[in-house]
Amino acid sequence: MPWGSIELNDGTMIPDIAYGTWKLGNGDVTIGRVKQALSVGFTHIDTAQIYRNEKEAGEALRASGLAREDVYITTKYSGRADIDTSIRNSCEYTMWTCTSYTAPDLAVPDIPTLWAKMEQIKANELAKYESSHESIQTLTQSLTYCRSIGVSNFNVQELTTLLTSAKVKPVVNQILFHPYVLRRQAPIVAFGAQHGIVTEAYSVLIPITRQTGGPLDKPLKEIADRLGAQPEQVLLAWAKKKGVVSVTSSTRKERMEGYLKAGDLELTAEDIAAIDTAGLSRH
Template structure:
């Protein structure tokens, strides 16, 4: 099984979220609150605030999401010191802005002097080419605007191009990861492990939020019952077992009934899955999503 580098833990906290050691010496918390799909306005502010209030000190946003200002307000409201919170944002090449301008704007919106991790949001933002953009990423890191730099949605070929000219390795590659795409994402997981690049996974709950009725339903239900947890906890535990940092968020129905804080407390602990549990999820995921979702 692929496992990326993590800090050591004791048996007592083996079911909680650990920090992962990055290849540049920093650490990244294992569970992040993602602000994708939230949008502007008061909702992201309240959600980020409540996630932080229950101990989720890792916040993921992006230039493209257009909610960095609201995210920044919630971070400032948390009263946590800057060192107590881990902030990710991403260069998305909005309006064709260059990296220097983009990160300065992001720092202003977030109301911080640096971010912990700055990512190239997707390969098409790497214009005119990956080596040129990566050099600019290295420059903003050396200027202290971000501690770590990385990529998002890069495949093996794109990371290979990046590494050929890089002075600084990407610390992270943030990718889509859930059991239905695990087989196709396996090459990038293996490549990342080989090069000490931490994988950060998004949309890990898609099998239950967007693709119900597929081969995963049965094993998720059985494993949930065995461990007395819910299917989303099982999916989070599966992703953690693959060695990835997890970016997730609250579902709209949870927001509607005022369960945001409870949801995040609930997600702070995941079951300790057995090798048999993980193999059953892998096998079901390899069968692919329900037919309707494939059309």
């Protein structure tokens, strides 16, 4: 089954693969890369304040000529400035550079903004973090173009604590997710599914981009050879089977096209088990 969309707990739909702008930098080159991703068929762009390329993502979307309803944008609050001002600027800045993700008048507003992109959430910071959640919830009620909010890098305990006080349930939790961290991260995915919180997975391809030579190499190659695919496509198809939204990236058009074709791969239960087992075997 090709890539599609997943329904969120607020009734909106999120495409289940995204082109991420982390490490792309900024400027005209980044605009070109995002525009290329849109041209090959990506319909979900993941950016963030801390990436410093929200403007470029918006410019690329404007230049693409795509209709507003054809593109879904995720951005993240960095926590580096006053929260109300930061979130408002993030939404307005990105929207201003698009023509209604396409138009400056926001005629068909539907831009999801995920709050608080932080690498680590420490226990003694959680109370302050929840206060931020309250502030963003209030803000999004007045910004009709910011429809959904979520969290990033929350573990089960932090999600549990948040759900006891949040007036608005986060729609997603964006986390590190690939087979080598399955033991640690699978419980987060399962908890999210139990509570209607979709997992967005970043760095799915780490086992073949930065951690080669491990136990995953053999099963990925065997499955890829059998299916006439590439190992990175098999990993993305694995993530799709796990029910997560994959956030991936490349500067090469042929790789982008390959990522999209990964949605057509049909992995068997045995394939999934082999990948899981190999991932769990690495300590």
